[in-house]
Amino acid sequence: MTDERNNDILPVKISGVTGPVTGWLDGHTILLGLFADPIRHSVSPTMHNNAFAKLGLNGAYLCFEIGPDRIGDAVSALRTLDMRGANVSMPNKQAIIPYLDKLDPAAEICGAVNTVVNEHGLLTGYTTDGTGWLRSLKEDGQDVKGKVMTLAGAGGAAIPIAVAAAMGGAREIRIFNIHDRNWEPAKEKVAAINEATSCVCSLNPMEDKEAFKQSIAESAIYCDATGVGMPPLDDMSLVEDPSWLHEDMVVSDTVYEPRETKLMRIARQAGVKHVYNGLGMVVGQGAEAFKLWTGQEMPVEYIKEIVAKA
Structure with missing residues (x-):
């Protein structure tokens, strides 16, 4: 160093x-x-x-x-x-x-x-995973307050994002997940979010592709917090076509390796203006922890450059 x-x-x-x-x-x-x-x-x-x-x-x-x-x-x-x-x-x-x-x-x-x-x-x-994700959006002038959000995934990255978004003022969060080991724990987390915040949070089956597609169309924010898009699933995307997206929304992928996922490429084909990979979330969660420990702001832009090369 x-x-x-x-x-x-x-x-x-x-x-x-x-x-x-x-x-x-x-x-x-x-x-x-x-x-x-x-x-x-x-x-x-x-x-x-x-x-x-x-x-x-x-x-x-x-x-x-x-x-x-x-x-x-x-x-x-x-x-x-x-x-x-x-x-x-x-x-x-x-x-x-x-x-x-x-x-x-x-x-x-x-x-x-x-x-x-x-x-x-x-x-x-x-x-700080969820607050780090929220922070990365705010640094680019985006926010969840009053917004409808579709969130793919109900695991270790998704639930903190849902909690942070709900506490940050999101109006509605629609979580979509397959019926895997995360389904039952996610039901409890959704109930806790609804009890602790004014956000309306729901858990929906990813198997219902039409409902998933419709939810994205109605959302201001779509976040993929699954492992789809990273190796060995780097040639896959849960969003199958650019027509699912609209240009004024935020599309966020929590995957940061590769730097551009298939979801991000599809979003750019759709003309989406605000497209992010997971690098901002990684640095953001670190910055939130850094502030808790030191009381000071991490020099985020400087650290992003270093991490991008690491």
Whole structure:
């Protein structure tokens, strides 16, 4: 990693520690990490360590290959070492919850956590996946407030997006999913969204293609939060024809590799003005976690450039 800092001594205030930045690693370095398995492919260390460097913050972000069988030990270590916090990815997003002290409202509805903040032993679980997605739209001048949205998928990416959109003021969210293992849990999440927000949320069978097509036509936002579009399904799209879409809507794919999915190509053929891949969501969720830990905004455009090359 290249040191992008200037030669000034910058103040650091993270987790109650205030002092000069004197080097990458010293007696004041604040430790954060990621608990997941597998983990070595993650771009999170690239994001956070470059953000620390750019802002002159004395922090270090490391990967720890941890599965559910050891997540309790990992949380104990987080407390013992007074780490500022950690990100959590599969397969630990649900498994970590019993070891935390409290959850923020969105994480409670989702029943999943991807970010932990440690306030000197008090551990709070958050989900920043959905707020990261919302943030990526807002950075381009788009919003969900008062809008009708069709959401494909009911798994680990889809539910946080639905929760964030509902809390962000979406008028209606129509979730479409096949009858797989996510169907019954999604029914509970939809009920929780309807109880906690003013948004009207529904779960619908993806097998009903006509209803899916009609819903997209009536929506201001279509988001695909499934794995369709990434290898080995990179030649597929749930939207089968440009005629399903209209030019004034937002089309968002949570897949970021490849950078342009088949859905995105179909959307551009339809003349859709606002088409996004999942890179903005990836950086957005990292930026939301970064702010929870440091109180500062991640230099998002700078980090996007770095992640795009990673």
